[in-house]
Amino acid sequence: MEVETVAPANCAGPMCSQCGMGSFCLAGGLPPCDMQRLENIVGGRRTLMRGEYLFRAGDAFASLFAVRSGYLKTLRHAHGACQVTGFPMDGELLGLDAIADGRHDCDAVALDTCEICEIPFDRLHHLLADVPSLMDQFHRTLSREIQRQQASLFLLGNARAEQRLALFLVGLRARYAARGKPSINIQLRMSREEIGAYLGLTMECVCRLLARFRKAGWITLTGRRLTFIDGASLAAVAEGVCYEALG
Amino acid sequence: MEVETVAPANCAGPMCSQCGMGSFCLAGGLPPCDMQRLENIVGGRRTLMRGEYLFRAGDAFASLFAVRSGYLKTLRHAHGACQVTGFPMDGELLGLDAIADGRHDCDAVALDTCEICEIPFDRLHHLLADVPSLMDQFHRTLSREIQRQQASLFLLGNARAEQRLALFLVGLRARYAARGKPSINIQLRMSREEIGAYLGLTMECVCRLLARFRKAGWITLTGRRLTFIDGASLAAVAEGVCYEALG
DNA sequence: CGAATACTTGAAGGATCTCAAGCCGAGTGG
């Protein structure tokens, strides 16, 4: 296990500039000249197979990781339980929580085959002082991560189970759409149990609610193949309108 | 309302260097020369009275704010509900979530008289590129904020009510202790309702649990005067040991 | 002192969890 395949090589030229992740990743909004400088420091590309760890809580922190393709989950363990903190996908940056004290404090696991760009933090760090546009983008990324987690806090603190699940589905769809992927029909990469661990619910509860959404005719779901039928009703539940109110 | 008292003036000399918040605030770990440069850009000091807003969700973002003294709460509204996301105190930085899109997305309200240092972000931003030690500290601060919220995510997603409250109390005590304040005996600044809104519980539930902790002889609490008697038992519950197991 | 607000406690109900059993689909070996 823990195979570490470095991609065809660090073929400096066609990387960030051709990645297409632009607006999501660190490269977002950079003028070409700055983009070039970022490309120069990006380390090897790594391929992870389903189930492999990108890093584990406690590992020394040396690099940030950008997801180029594929799907992962991040987990936090404590007191015998485990909280899924996110399902990173294309263009998202992992490891931001490790900057503070030089150790990762969550696990990152591939849910599927992933291509990951490694960004050595010491190099990035030097570059930030030189490239204002990159520093801006880096700060926006950190700030956005804080926002994202505040939204999750709200979800776990205030929403009932059906609202949590609706928010999850609506959010997932939005993330696919924002990347220009087909978003009506989605292949879920995570198990019901992982969804539950993300939403603070049991697997059984997730199942029952999915069944409910299915019976209401809002989605179809066979195995992990999800199709959105009535996005409006789902969005209404996500906004807090009670299920019964929609018939 | 919204009185904005600028302190005696921006008496450049004795600010960050004499603040005592050093290790918590942005000034933490800076060599004296860099500290001086930070001091130069820190804007006025502002005094907030209990109930006043430092900023509200939707306000344009121009400055970060450092708490010099006093206690606040930060709130996030959505879908008719409200989630307390934190209770900032001395040395903590507010507004980090607003960097991404130039607007605050939570409210910050004083729970008590507060002294706040305003740090204009554009100035800070320029300084970061010049002062590596400051940039480091800034990134650590952002990263730590992410960590803090991940801990809250865990709490809301996995802990039972009694564990949540125990974690809250233990954490509060630790924050006082870390600042060298007396931590056995604490004057709470927040209502039971606010504690509930932070922990994802109702006020009634918080009351009942506090009564339980009191009856178990772990704390005393009259009004908002809290005293820790048996920190070990409380810590055990915070770690997930069930209440009954402790007698 | 009176009013308003914060807090406390009880009882009943509901949402979610736990435990348990059965189902389905994918992969395997005969």
Place this chain on the structure above:
DNA sequence: CCACTCGGCTTGAGATCCTTCAAGTATTCG
């Protein structure tokens, strides 16, 4: 090709935790 197995998924029934609603007490503030 079929039977088998295994993990993931589904559904049911009962228990539990927490909420809701309600009443009452303490505290603060004018």
